[in-house]
Amino acid sequence: RNSPPYTLKDIRGPPSPSFWLGIEKVFHHALVGDLEFRWVREYGPTWMAKGCLGEEVLWTADPHALQYVFHTSGYKFFKGIVLDKISHLTTGDSMAVQDSVDHQRHRKIMNPAFGAAQLRSFLPAFRRSAARLSQKWKETIQLGEKTDSCIINVENTLSRITLDVFGEVAFDHRFGVFDNNGEHSELAQAFNNLYVDSSLHPPSWDLIFKATWRYLPRSVLSCVKYLPTKEYRHSSTFLQTAIRTGKALISEKAAGKRSGKDIMSILLQSNLSEDTRFRLSDREMHSQIAVLLISGHSTTSLSLTWLLYELSKHPADQRRIRDEIKAARALAEARGDDDLLPSDLNDMSFTNAVIKEGLRFHPIVPTLIREAKEDCIIPLAQPIETKSGKIVQEISILKGQGIRGSVCAYNRLKSVWGEDADEWNPDRFLHSKKEGSSLGVFSNLMTFSAGNRACIGWRFAILEMQALLVELIENFEYRLPEGVEITRLYAGFMIPMVASKIDEGVQMPLQVSLVN
Ligand code: HEM
DSSP states (O other): OOSOOBOGGGBOOOOOSOTTTTTHHHHHHSOTTHHHHHHHHHHOSEEEEEOGGGOEEEEEOOHHHHHIIIIITTTSEEOOHHHHHHHHHHHTTSGGGOOHHHHHHHHHHHGGGGOHHHHHTTHHHHHHHHHHHHHHHHHHHHHSSSSSEEEEEHHHHHHHHHHHHHHHHHHSOOOOTTTTTTTTOHHHHHHTTHHHHHHSSOOHHHHHHHHTGGGSOHHHHTTGGGOOSHHHHHHHHHHHHHHHHHHHHHHHHHTTSOOSSSHHHHHHHHTOOSSGGGSOOHHHHHHHHHHHHHHHSHHHHHHHHHHHHHHHHOHHHHHHHHHHHHHHHHHHHHHTOSSOOHHHHHHOHHHHHHHHHHHHHOOSSOEEEEEESSOEEEEEEEEEEBTTSOEEEEEEEOTTOEEEEEHHHHTTOHHHHOTTTTSOOTTHHHHOSOOSOSSSSBTTBSTTOOGGGSOTTHHHHHHHHHHHHHHHHHHEEEEOOTTOOEEEEEESEEEEEEGGGGGGOSOOEEEEEEOO
16 A cells, blocks of 8 residues: 555545534435535545534545445445334335345345346237337327427336336236326325425434434334325335335235236246245235335436436437337337337337437436445545645545445546546447446446446336337327426435426426437
């Protein structure tokens, strides 16, 4: 080592506006990414910022630091008491709150349901739901004043169709949310505004309250769910609904009413291990349904929503995708196939480059939170200057210190993506020399995280995005409506809202026209 290990105290970063709130309040009110992009410009890809009660937190977008924290260090970092507790409130004893050996046990049972071959069998269901969505938009347009175009809140319909298709492929169950706007679905109601209620613009008292959790005994923390605020009430209601739904689905399967190749059936099958130590308990199994519901549909629908937003600003890219679809369809027809196969979707190089650029530009999980379980040294790819002017290439972290992995800032690092990293340019993925990924599970992006806790559903998400995007670009053109300003806010996920209509909740109104 050519320099002594520097601790968090030595690392430069933005000044803290207050001891009580640190940068937390400002962070939760800023447009997603704006502060982190600015801090990277000012301090380099690694900096220190104080959280509530003066807590020193290391923020990093540095590829080596991210690789170490999320991948090579194994289970040396966990999500921290606050995130664990919040995840527990909404997903019970799911894999999202497990650590070390238990987490490995959960992943082992879940993995078979997310293999590439298994996922390919979901494509017809994705394509059917894409066709339903497209039919619905056509009807909406034809009923409108102009008959060839109208403004559609694409976020709302995408979120409902992805929940329905998730019910089908994950549980062999029809939630029926898409057709009736979710009015008769207890589950859809439980989802309604879940993220906004729980995480948008948290009040100061709550940020400070959460910062005290690390000092509270577990018995006190277990009472948090009874707090009469929107966040805690809504999270508990969601969990109860999801667990009730899970129990009903599992008993239907046990009674032989449903069977098949859906995710739940494979999970139940893979939980039949002879050795009970490797099985999931009933409670863990029900909780898995909650985590799958939370992570399995709004993630994809929000990512697609942001992608359509970006395409609305880049009509030439829409045309290029449409040309590619035409060529792929011609090949499929020549083969005698009615629809595109997974291999056709994978061969559409520009369309896939657009999906990658969308995931790079708008990662819906913009920041990942971790806490060190033991002292360790974090390596840096890009050296930084300390407060005393030393240039350092590693930082010493103590047990209990917090880390924020800045996915949005890493995804725009010039050293990784080139000088035009802040611009939308799908072609970068066509011309990049390096194939495969060196960080994360997909295309060198951190969007699905990395290592043993990386997104288990990333292949699922890509296939579903391909299937929906092809339908939605083949049939429609998108533009931003006049005078509408979309804003990116943090509510657990990066959500879109209309700047002047925050009180209307999550939405992405786009001008959608029929393709001539
Ligand atoms: C574009 C869509 C998606 C994105 C951007 C995304 C992103 C992520 C990220 C960043 C994590 C890591 C969170 C952390 O470590 O704090 C994660 C975990 C997870 N994701 Fe996804 N996800 C997507 C789609 C999906 C889908 C479709 C499923 C299920 C079908 C899914 C299931 C999960 C699960 C179960 C975990 C927890 C894994 C664990 O703790 O081991 N995700 N996802």
